[in-house]
Amino acid sequence: MNKFIPVFSPDLNGNEKLYLNECIETGWLGSNGPFVKRLEQEFAKFCNQEYGSCVTNGSAALDVAIRAMKDVYKWEDFSEVIIPSFNIISAAQSCIYNKLKPVFADAEINTWNVDTSKIEELITNKTKAIVIVHIYGLPSDVEEIIKIAQKHNLKIIEDAAQAHGQEYKGRKCGSFGYVATFSFFTNKHIACGEGGIVLTSDKELIDKINYYKNLCFTKDKFIHTDLGWNCRMSNLQAAVAYAQFEKLDKTIEKKKYIGKKYHNLLKEIPAELSVEKTNYAQNHYWIFGVVINKELKLTAKEAIEKLAKENIETRPFFYPMHKQPVFNELGILDNIKRPVSEFLYDKGFYIPTGLNLTDEELEYIAEKVRNLFA
Amino acid sequence: MNKFIPVFSPDLNGNEKLYLNECIETGWLGSNGPFVKRLEQEFAKFCNQEYGSCVTNGSAALDVAIRAMKDVYKWEDFSEVIIPSFNIISAAQSCIYNKLKPVFADAEINTWNVDTSKIEELITNKTKAIVIVHIYGLPSDVEEIIKIAQKHNLKIIEDAAQAHGQEYKGRKCGSFGYVATFSFFTNKHIACGEGGIVLTSDKELIDKINYYKNLCFTKDKFIHTDLGWNCRMSNLQAAVAYAQFEKLDKTIEKKKYIGKKYHNLLKEIPAELSVEKTNYAQNHYWIFGVVINKELKLTAKEAIEKLAKENIETRPFFYPMHKQPVFNELGILDNIKRPVSEFLYDKGFYIPTGLNLTDEELEYIAEKVRNLFA
Numbered sequence: 001m002n003k004f005i006p007v008f009s010p011d012l013n014g015n016e017k018l019y020l021n022e023c024i025e026t027g028w029l030g031s032n033g034p035f036v037k038r039l040e041q042e043f044a045k046f047c048n049q050e051y052g053s054c055v056t057n058g059s060a061a062l063d064v065a066i067r068a069m070k071d072v073y074k075w076e077d078f079s080e081v082i083i084p085s086f087n088i089i090s091a092a093q094s095c096i097y098n099k100l101k102p103v104f105a106d107a108e109i110n111t112w113n114v115d116t117s118k119i120e121e122l123i124t125n126k127t128k129a130i131v132i133v134h135i136y137g138l139p140s141d142v143e144e145i146i147k148i149a150q151k152h153n154l155k156i157i158e159d160a161a162q163a164h165g166q167e168y169k170g171r172k173c174g175s176f177g178y179v180a181t182f183s184f185f186t187n188k189h190i191a192c193g194e195g196g197i198v199l200t201s202d203k204e205l206i207d208k209i210n211y212y213k214n215l216c217f218t219k220d221k222f223i224h225t226d227l228g229w230n231c232r233m234s235n236l237q238a239a240v241a242y243a244q245f246e247k248l249d250k251t252i253e254k255k256k257y258i259g260k261k262y263h264n265l266l267k268e269i270p271a272e273l274s275v276e277k278t279n280y281a282q283n284h285y286w287i288f289g290v291v292i293n294k295e296l297k298l299t300a301k302e303a304i305e306k307l308a309k310e311n312i313e314t315r316p317f318f319y320p321m322h323k324q325p326v327f328n329e330l331g332i333l334d335n336i337k338r339p340v341s342e343f344l345y346d347k348g349f350y351i352p353t354g355l356n357l358t359d360e361e362l363e364y365i366a367e368k369v370r371n372l373f374a
Numbered sequence: 375m376n377k378f379i380p381v382f383s384p385d386l387n388g389n390e391k392l393y394l395n396e397c398i399e400t401g402w403l404g405s406n407g408p409f410v411k412r413l414e415q416e417f418a419k420f421c422n423q424e425y426g427s428c429v430t431n432g433s434a435a436l437d438v439a440i441r442a443m444k445d446v447y448k449w450e451d452f453s454e455v456i457i458p459s460f461n462i463i464s465a466a467q468s469c470i471y472n473k474l475k476p477v478f479a480d481a482e483i484n485t486w487n488v489d490t491s492k493i494e495e496l497i498t499n500k501t502k503a504i505v506i507v508h509i510y511g512l513p514s515d516v517e518e519i520i521k522i523a524q525k526h527n528l529k530i531i532e533d534a535a536q537a538h539g540q541e542y543k544g545r546k547c548g549s550f551g552y553v554a555t556f557s558f559f560t561n562k563h564i565a566c567g568e569g570g571i572v573l574t575s576d577k578e579l580i581d582k583i584n585y586y587k588n589l590c591f592t593k594d595k596f597i598h599t600d601l602g603w604n605c606r607m608s609n610l611q612a613a614v615a616y617a618q619f620e621k622l623d624k625t626i627e628k629k630k631y632i633g634k635k636y637h638n639l640l641k642e643i644p645a646e647l648s649v650e651k652t653n654y655a656q657n658h659y660w661i662f663g664v665v666i667n668k669e670l671k672l673t674a675k676e677a678i679e680k681l682a683k684e685n686i687e688t689r690p691f692f693y694p695m696h697k698q699p700v701f702n703e704l705g706i707l708d709n710i711k712r713p714v715s716e717f718l719y720d721k722g723f724y725i726p727t728g729l730n731l732t733d734e735e736l737e738y739i740a741e742k743v744r745n746l747f748a
Binding site: 012017033237 | 407565594608609611689693699
């Protein structure tokens, strides 16, 4: 195939254009615009939370969420927060910026989510919270984590950036955290290029979040008793995100179709694929992952290079947090082994799941993936 | 007048809609989209700089600009940066986040810009840079500041967030700084709700800026040797900002018309108004300010409340940086007096300069402002 196949592509055939035009016609560009408000209210409700606050992106969502949690619960500096090691850097970085110490839990080999049996050994008298991340769109084992949190009196921060509309035992992801965060990055189920949202049912917390995201402006506008950030989301971004939210069901349906197709086409290869379901959830394939069998010499990096030559864009899996040079330099790492996260990085990558993929393209991709092992 | 008159309103009658539709039709939502690139290249060129990097907003622009400067020039922690006290909090906050100490220079009574005669007394052997801010759209006395900077071997950071297309002695604002930053907030001459850009002609610096604004991702995508932020700007925001940039001349023309009109209508009131021109620049009235005469009991706060009752939205002037509770608590303030900044806050406010204002509205506003002094 001569055509380049991107790893993601959005479906923009809903009301995106209509709503953007409405922004221009009404003159509402800024963060106080009606699409921002509508998205905050309706997406919060959809996730069974009381309040929403739109922000610039998923990383910013974690920055303000964790800042507000620290503030409201009066966590001391250098309190500890448990985070999956197999994850993007955002949550751990937010901890550092908020003078908290991230502590990394290893992944589970089948689901790639946190290994819940590895959490308790990380808890100390400084631990204040656990960050649940639904890795690659498959829910974590939420009930197990909540049990541990309750036993040790810890708060749950739920990073659902990869799990819009996803459910754990029939309950929406984003409804479990004391705060929950989402990203609306281009490759997400709800995409507006750059964007994010924080949800909570705690009025004090949402007020703090709105305060920190708006440079800590007060009623006396320019008098500041704190430092925050500007991470307000524009009405333009919200207009597109809202249109995407309206057709989330259709997006998930297409993603599931792609996942099923790949499972059929790739069942013979010596690799583990994104699991179809667990006891508590069905995958909706934010991404479709391939983890090459341990015994094979082939690495993820080599596979990625080979597929790039076939015009197929892929992505490597996350590099474990407990191996990050920046955290090593900050002196926050311990000597606990997290072999699963390391293995997943060495052997894992993901293949295109763009919403505009045709059957022909899916078959082409699958063929080239099979060829890696031929 | 029954109609509420907002302090700002954008003019969206250019190619805004066309370009947004193009984003949807081509599927380009993200920060690597063509409008982002076009805006970076052409706006940099317009300001006589080599490189541009779009970011989420003007505050984020300062965050990454100052971070990159500190890094490239190897400024030690707690190095000092001189900033106007009469200013929004962003530059000072960026210094704090980057472990630098902001030092505040008082304002000059006529232009409200930094009093250049007050800069040298603030310079110590720890001073590394001066932040030039073109307050409310009138250029600072750039040459004077550059002279001081050269004498003491200091770098210039130019915050031109209020001065798009403005000129100092015929040379564009944004061309003077080693880095220059702009905001595209809803009320700016180039408005896209939320957005900003950093300009520089230093390749090493722009590479650092692009690195820090993108979570310090590397070629080995998920391996981090530093912590950054996500402050990427979407293609949607850039599409609108680019359309606004195309008609910047028209915007400035309208602003100048409004400024001239107000000068005529308000020349009798016992207050200082935004100055029409200095030896080195003409005002283009990002805002139109009114500073009530010292002798009168009337405060800016009272004037703002009275005008609000007439359906006229206004804004208070900046609250001086050297009086901010948050900086007092951080222990970074000295005992130097900055009386002009304090006076400007007490007595200054600004009146509507929205791009959709009619003559009738301008006359109504002026009448109500005159009534404050009747």
